[in-house]
Amino acid sequence: MKKINVLGLITFFVLILVNLPFLVIVPSSFTAAGYLAFPPEGFSLQWYSMILERPEFIESLWTSLKLAAITAILATFLGTLAAFALSKYKFRGSGVINALMLSPLTVPSLIIGISALLFFTRIGIAGTFTGLLLAHILISIPYVVRLVLTGLSTFDYTLEKAGYMLGAHPLRVFWDITLPLLRPAIVSGMIFSFLTSFDNVTVSLFLVAPDTTTLPLAIFTYMQETLDPLVASISAVVILLSLVFIVLLEKVYGLERLFGLNSQSH
Amino acid sequence: MSKVIDVELRGIIKKFQNNVVVQDFNLQVEQGEFIAFLGPSGCGKTTTLNMIAGFLDPDGGDLLIKGQRMNGVPPYKRELGMVFQTYSLFPHMTVAENIAYGLKLRKVGKQEMQERVKRVLELVKLPNVADRYPKQLSGGQRQRIAIARALVIEPSLLLLDEPLSNLDAKLREELRDELKRLHQEIGVTTIFVTHDQEEALALSDRIVVLNHGFVEQIGTPLEIYNQPASEFVHTFIGKTNRMEGEVIAIDADGIKVRTTGGLLIQAAKQAREFSLQQKVIVFVRPEKIKLSDTGVHTGANQVEGHLQLASFLGSYTECEVVAGKHTLSVKVQMSDKSAEREAGTTVYCNWDAEDVLIMPAERG
Amino acid sequence: MNKRLSITLLTAPAMIVLLGVFILPMLLMLMLSFQDDNQAFTLKNYALFIQDSFYLEILWRTIRVSLWTVLATLLLGFPVAMYMAQASGKMRGIVTMFILAPHLISVVIRNFGWVVVLGEKGWINETLMKLGLIEQPLRLLYNELGVVIGLTDSFIAYMVLALATSMYAIDPSLSKAASILGASRARTFFTVTLPLTLPGIIAGTTLVFSLSMSAFVTPALMGGTSVKVMPVIAYEQIMATLNWPLGAALAFLLLGSTILLVTLYTKLIETKRYKEVFAS
Numbered sequence: 001m002k003k004i005n006v007l008g009l010i011t012f013f014v015l016i017l018v019n020l021p022f023l024v025i026v027p028s029s030f031t032a033a034g035y036l037a038f039p040p041e042g043f044s045l046q047w048y049s050m051i052l053e054r055p056e057f058i059e060s061l062w063t064s065l066k067l068a069a070i071t072a073i074l075a076t077f078l079g080t081l082a083a084f085a086l087s088k089y090k091f092r093g094s095g096v097i098n099a100l101m102l103s104p105l106t107v108p109s110l111i112i113g114i115s116a117l118l119f120f121t122r123i124g125i126a127g128t129f130t131g132l133l134l135a136h137i138l139i140s141i142p143y144v145v146r147l148v149l150t151g152l153s154t155f156d157y158t159l160e161k162a163g164y165m166l167g168a169h170p171l172r173v174f175w176d177i178t179l180p181l182l183r184p185a186i187v188s189g190m191i192f193s194f195l196t197s198f199d200n201v202t203v204s205l206f207l208v209a210p211d212t213t214t215l216p217l218a219i220f221t222y223m224q225e226t227l228d229p230l231v232a233s234i235s236a237v238v239i240l241l242s243l244v245f246i247v248l249l250e251k252v253y254g255l256e257r258l259f260g261l262n263s264q265s266h
Numbered sequence: 267m268s269k270v271i272d273v274e275l276r277g278i279i280k281k282f283q284n285n286v287v288v289q290d291f292n293l294q295v296e297q298g299e300f301i302a303f304l305g306p307s308g309c310g311k312t313t314t315l316n317m318i319a320g321f322l323d324p325d326g327g328d329l330l331i332k333g334q335r336m337n338g339v340p341p342y343k344r345e346l347g348m349v350f351q352t353y354s355l356f357p358h359m360t361v362a363e364n365i366a367y368g369l370k371l372r373k374v375g376k377q378e379m380q381e382r383v384k385r386v387l388e389l390v391k392l393p394n395v396a397d398r399y400p401k402q403l404s405g406g407q408r409q410r411i412a413i414a415r416a417l418v419i420e421p422s423l424l425l426l427d428e429p430l431s432n433l434d435a436k437l438r439e440e441l442r443d444e445l446k447r448l449h450q451e452i453g454v455t456t457i458f459v460t461h462d463q464e465e466a467l468a469l470s471d472r473i474v475v476l477n478h479g480f481v482e483q484i485g486t487p488l489e490i491y492n493q494p495a496s497e498f499v500h501t502f503i504g505k506t507n508r509m510e511g512e513v514i515a516i517d518a519d520g521i522k523v524r525t526t527g528g529l530l531i532q533a534a535k536q537a538r539e540f541s542l543q544q545k546v547i548v549f550v551r552p553e554k555i556k557l558s559d560t561g562v563h564t565g566a567n568q569v570e571g572h573l574q575l576a577s578f579l580g581s582y583t584e585c586e587v588v589a590g591k592h593t594l595s596v597k598v599q600m601s602d603k604s605a606e607r608e609a610g611t612t613v614y615c616n617w618d619a620e621d622v623l624i625m626p627a628e629r630g
Numbered sequence: 631m632n633k634r635l636s637i638t639l640l641t642a643p644a645m646i647v648l649l650g651v652f653i654l655p656m657l658l659m660l661m662l663s664f665q666d667d668n669q670a671f672t673l674k675n676y677a678l679f680i681q682d683s684f685y686l687e688i689l690w691r692t693i694r695v696s697l698w699t700v701l702a703t704l705l706l707g708f709p710v711a712m713y714m715a716q717a718s719g720k721m722r723g724i725v726t727m728f729i730l731a732p733h734l735i736s737v738v739i740r741n742f743g744w745v746v747v748l749g750e751k752g753w754i755n756e757t758l759m760k761l762g763l764i765e766q767p768l769r770l771l772y773n774e775l776g777v778v779i780g781l782t783d784s785f786i787a788y789m790v791l792a793l794a795t796s797m798y799a800i801d802p803s804l805s806k807a808a809s810i811l812g813a814s815r816a817r818t819f820f821t822v823t824l825p826l827t828l829p830g831i832i833a834g835t836t837l838v839f840s841l842s843m844s845a846f847v848t849p850a851l852m853g854g855t856s857v858k859v860m861p862v863i864a865y866e867q868i869m870a871t872l873n874w875p876l877g878a879a880l881a882f883l884l885l886g887s888t889i890l891l892v893t894l895y896t897k898l899i900e901t902k903r904y905k906e907v908f909a910s
Contacts, residue, residue: 005713007712010706010713011714011725014706014709014786015725018729020743021740021742022735022739022740025739025742025743028746036746036749037751038746038752038756039753077643078643082640082643085636086641089633101648103652104652107656107885108840108843108844108881109846110861110864110881110884111881111885112652114881115652115656115658115659115878117868118658118659118874118878119651119659122658138648138651141647141648156352158350161341162350162355162415163342164341164342165347166367166368166371166415166419167342167343167368167372167419168342172371173342176367181357198736199735199736201736201737202846205846205869216739219736219742223742223745227745227749232742232746238735238739239735239739242736243735245734249734250727255726255727255731259726259730
């Protein structure tokens with residue numbers, strides 16, 4: 001019908017490549033063999049039941065989930081408030097504050113991790129959950145601020161005016177009109193914060209104590225010593241968990257829009 | 267009996283940083299009146315409306331609504347209705363929810379609320395859209411719903427902020443008539459902001475013409491049109507021919523002016539006093555000029571010229587006639603057969619002395 | 631006033647986190663990098679970098695690996711972005727989904743997947759051996775190649791995003807105009823599409839380069855002990871050797887050289903003409 005689309009073929013190849021890790025991990029986790037192999041040999045759930053025998057993975061999973069959830073809530077709250085101030089008011093220094101809010105994105109995680117370790121050691125919260133949480137909130141705030149600011153940039157402030165004219169108090173207007181219309185931006189900020197925290201290794205690396213390690217870090221450490229199908233089964237669990245949130249994010253906001261690729265006008 | 271004053275502006279002043287955007291605005295709006303604020307963008311009309319609505323506070327002067335001083339009172343306590351240029355319907359609420367929002371805030375009972383929503387939807391002639399979302403409506407429908415939402419709370423004053431500017435030409439005219447009908451039916455005191463002189467002329471009881479923050483003139487549409495207080499008002503309100511000249515004779519019948527282009531123009535008696543040899547500007551509106559093929563006088567003024575350009579515009583034809591050093595714009599009605607003249611032909615422009623407006627060349 | 635108070639109340643919580651967990655710690659880290667064991671001021675942590683060729687070699691390796699990654703992501707990402715720019719809305723959505731979604735899953739897991747594929751007993755080696763194409767397993771992992779593969783996988787999404795954004799902005803009628811004027815497809819690409827994608831190329835390459843320079847997890851997992859890059863060395867100084875001042879200095883040296891290289895690069899490309907064309 002038409003000639004072979006070279007660009008389409010390359011795109012397909014690249015898409016396979018970036019998804020290859022998952023295409024390999026999930027089957028490998030069901031192997032019946034005692035060693036890591038792809039394609040897997042036989043079928044068994046033994047490596048999943050093995051997870052239950054490794055309390056450090058279960059515990060670190062809980063730590064990660066708890067950490068990600070609290071990070072998501074607090075970072076969203078703090079970031080949303082700041083975004084409102086930046087969008088609604090024009091004031092001297094708003095440019096500086098805006099740049100500051102986004103700055104953790106521009107500095108390598110490595111430096112954020114090291115500096116947090118040095119500082120937290122001084123004030124005595126190195127290796128605590130609080131320290132870890134604070135650092136995760138820090139690296140999540142820029143995403144929330146950016147997402148909510150984007151949401152606010154298309155928000156029609158005359159809707160608020162219309163609310164006032166109908167007799168609604170500012171708080172009422174915020175609750176009835178502004179907040180519902182910004183919900184997609186805020187919710188996706190929350191999910192994105194969750195994933196940012198849940199995936200993080202480089203910052204956590206410097207801040208965890210042996211008893212508060214996060215799941216990706218536990219896998220990282222384990223992987224450096226042993227490579228067995230256990231890593232595959234745990235990874236499969238994490239992939240599944242992440243997928244839930246990714247689908248959620250796609251439904252609430254759309255990945256295209258999330259990454260600023262929205263070409264259609266609103 | 268004295269008339270009831272609904273809105274009163276007493277020496278209102280507004281500055282942004284060091285720019286004065288509204289200067290000494292005085293106005294009394296009677297109950298039931300339809301007032302237009304007319305002027306180009308940046309003239310201060312929207313700023314004034316925002317002060318009446320409560321979004322801005324005046325830097326000087328007093329604002330009274332129903333006899334009460336309103337300076338500093340937030341918008342949500344003013345009990346006004348407002349319709350915005352961009353419709354501003356809440357996109358996450360249905361039409362019925364949008365309209366009911368103001369009633370809900372006023373804790374109106376559920377049954378009464380439904381009745382009032384129904385009634386106002388009938389009023390704006392959209393009885394069947396209650397369950398739709400704003401996105402599912404056309405621009406004209408949205409603006410009707412916005413009007414309904416503003417009216418349902420029975421506001422003491424209705425503010426319209428360029429409500430027709432986002433609509434296309436045909437709809438705009440339709441909705442303009444609709445606004446007129448609504449105002450006649452309900453009689454709510456209305457302040458209407460527009461930059462479109464036709465809208466202002468068609469709808470208003472009185473027009474306030476604003477320019478650079480100054481009130482140029484306040485008057486009925488007829489007054490504004492026929493007795494403009496300034497050159498700005500005259501030129502803003504419609505197309506006109508402008509010629510500079512000098513007064514050469516004054517008598518009981520009127521004033522004679524010789525233009526710099528060498529034309530002799532006879533004008534009727536003016537509202538202003540002029541003196542001999544005073545530098546003046548002469549205005550004649552294009553629709554007041556009639557074209558003829560022969561030199562037979564049909565008015566006090568006649569000028570010979572060549573037809574340079576004729577643009578057929580449907581109900582009328584716009585012509586440019588070169589007469590001496592002047593180029594006159596002439597609006598020829600469709601019914602006039604002269605609409606079919608070709609460019610280059612010699613024509614005569616005729617107009618009455620009453621249709622000539624004279625202004626002093628320098629103001630003050 | 632009221633407005634001031636609102637602004638303060640709204641921004642203060644986030645600002646406190648930023649100052650307390652980011653700005654202050656960074657300042658402390660900077661101070662520390664200029665201290666010796668007795669907490670006196672010294673430049674020796676930075677001087678060591680120039681004196682000891684060991685560190686310079688590490689830096690050069692980090693740059694080399696990053697440049698290869700930039701090249702790989704650009705070559706693979708460009709066709710993808712072009713395809714996205716031409717594709718229908720639905721197809722574009724699907725491609726976006728599958729290129730971005732992996733990005734939201736932990737890098738540790740993605741790297742692990744690659745280990746399974748590239749390892750000595752990995753999928754590729756096993757397959758090739760079975761087919762009899764090779765006798766000895768290829769060394770695809772724990773060398774610079776492995777790191778570049780891992781980094782390319784990690785950062786290609788950024789490159790595609792940057793390129794696609796600038797390609798979406800190109801008026802599609804421009805290439806029509808070029809072909810009406812008689813330009814071949816290749817010529818249209820090199821004279822119209824490519825120059826107009828330049829902002830995207832600059833954005834993508836600088837971003838991927840900066841990210842690759844400071845990447846830690848992938849070099850650690852896919853480079854092993856043989857491909858040590860700057861972030862890994864800095865990590866070792868901090869966590870293993872416990873020489874915090876040196877670790878801090880190495881991290882800053884890495885950041886400084888990244889910024890320097892990126893600045894030089896953009897200065898070189900963003901000529902006067904470029905600025906006139908793409909001035910916002």
